[in-house]
Amino acid sequence: MELARYKGVIKRYFEYLPVSEKTPIVTLLEGNTPLIFSPKLSEILGKKFRVFLKYEGLNPTGSFKDRGMTVAVSKAKEDRQVAVICASTGNTSASASAYAQRAGLKSIVLIPAGAIALGKLAQALIHGAIVIPIKGNFDTALKLVLEISSRFPVRLVNSLNPHRIEGQKTAAFEICDTLSCAPHFHFLPVGNAGNITAYWRGYKEYYHLKKTTHLPVMCGFQASGSAPIVKGHPIKNPKTLATAIRIGNPASWKKAEEARDESGGIIRAVSDKEIVSAYNFLAKQEGVFVEPASAASVAGLLKLNQEGYFKRKLRKMALSGKEINVVCTLTGHGLKDPEIAIKTVKKSKAVEADIKKIAKIAALKEA
Ligand SMILES: *Cc1c(COP(=O)(O)O)cnc(C)c1O
Numbered sequence: 001m002e003l004a005r006y007k008g009v010i011k012r013y014f015e016y017l018p019v020s021e022k023t024p025i026v027t028l029l030e031g032n033t034p035l036i037f038s039p040k041l042s043e044i045l046g047k048k049f050r051v052f053l054k055y056e057g058l059n060p061t062g063s064f065k066d067r068g069m070t071v072a073v074s075k076a077k078e079d080r081q082v083a084v085i086c087a088s089t090g091n092t093s094a095s096a097s098a099y100a101q102r103a104g105l106k107s108i109v110l111i112p113a114g115a116i117a118l119g120k121l122a123q124a125l126i127h128g129a130i131v132i133p134i135k136g137n138f139d140t141a142l143k144l145v146l147e148i149s150s151r152f153p154v155r156l157v158n159s160l161n162p163h164r165i166e167g168q169k170t171a172a173f174e175i176c177d178t179l180s181c182a183p184h185f186h187f188l189p190v191g192n193a194g195n196i197t198a199y200w201r202g203y204k205e206y207y208h209l210k211k212t213t214h215l216p217v218m219c220g221f222q223a224s225g226s227a228p229i230v231k232g233h234p235i236k237n238p239k240t241l242a243t244a245i246r247i248g249n250p251a252s253w254k255k256a257e258e259a260r261d262e263s264g265g266i267i268r269a270v271s272d273k274e275i276v277s278a279y280n281f282l283a284k285q286e287g288v289f290v291e292p293a294s295a296a297s298v299a300g301l302l303k304l305n306q307e308g309y310f311k312r313k314l315r316k317m318a319l320s321g322k323e324i325n326v327v328c329t330l331t332g333h334g335l336k337d338p339e340i341a342i343k344t345v346k347k348s349k350a351v352e353a354d355i356k357k358i359a360k361i362a363a364l365k366e367a
Pocket residue numbers: 063064065091092159189190191192193194195196244245291293294331332333
């Protein structure tokens with residue numbers, strides 16, 4: 001019997017990654033996520049636009065973090081490390097603990113106390129990570145793990161670990177391979193800014209290898225209460241309900257600005273209201289359930305479209321007549337944060353077990 005044909009991102013993109021035949025590959029078959037055509041968003045943008053959703057919530061632990069973690073943990077094992085450590089708003093810890101467990105390594109995660117989504121906390125705990133809630137925010141936790149990993153024999157697996165970024169660039173490869181070209185615009189949320197760095201690197205590598213003929217315009221979005229890059233200074237007490245991007249001092253700040261400037265793109269802020277609205281839009285109109293932070297990409301797309309961004313930009317890009325491909329990364333699964341989903345919609349109260357009452361609430365008329 002042939003086992004699964006698909007063997008994860010390291011096997012698929014082996015020659016582009018910092019691995020060798022000696023690397024023990026630790027994989028849960030991450031990557032290979034669907035690029036879902038979005039009829040509603042395409043219609044909103046206009047005739048020649050095709051909008052696609054790169055649904056990273058379908059990775060093994062429910063976020064794109066798995067692409068980087070397969071490489072980071074495989075390298076940690078190759079380097080004979082016995083433990084990994086990270087600071088996390090949730091998804092990094094979920095991914096690190098799953099991959100570490102798979103590799104037989106110990107995992108230690110520092111999280112901001114009381115500020116991570118329920119599903120993510122459940123993941124780290126069930127995978128057996130040593131979960132240490134810190135009285136402080138993500139930025140404080142990151143400072144601590146940097147210091148700890150320099151003094152103790154543990155491998156840092158935050159996106160400051162270059163292997164994380166290397167693994168995450170495979171999402172850009174997949175998009176180009178699926179579309180047989182690079183998209184014209186790429187939208188994504190920005191937190192610690194590792195992912196925008198990784199996508200830009202992936203797109204540039206394919207371009208330099210002549211696998212694509214152009215580079216996309218990179219459009220990144222922070223939450224307005226946690227928008228250090230937009231404001232131009234670190235934010236002491238970042239605020240947003242999108243916990244995955246509640247970051248006041250991004251580790252890859254400079255690289256994110258490079259991606260923006262080299263691609264002729266932008267990094268802007270979207271409000272929590274705009275995020276929640278896009279979050280509901282995706283679930284209701286497209287049937288795609290994401291966590292709030294993920295909806296920042298689509299919130300940004302809708303905002304820029306309303307402001308006439310595409311009209312202005314396309315005039316400069318000399319693409320008239322051609323089909324315009326837009327990709328939005330949906331970074332994590334909606335089930336990560338069930339509390340927010342339940343908070344943002346109206347629910348009916350419990351009713352008696354009575355068919356008439358049910359029919360009335362469901363607006364059903366007898367045939
Ligand atoms: C980590 C994460 C982000 C932010 O990505 P960065 O690389 O930190 O910019 C956004 N959304 C989700 C769901 C995440 O897990």
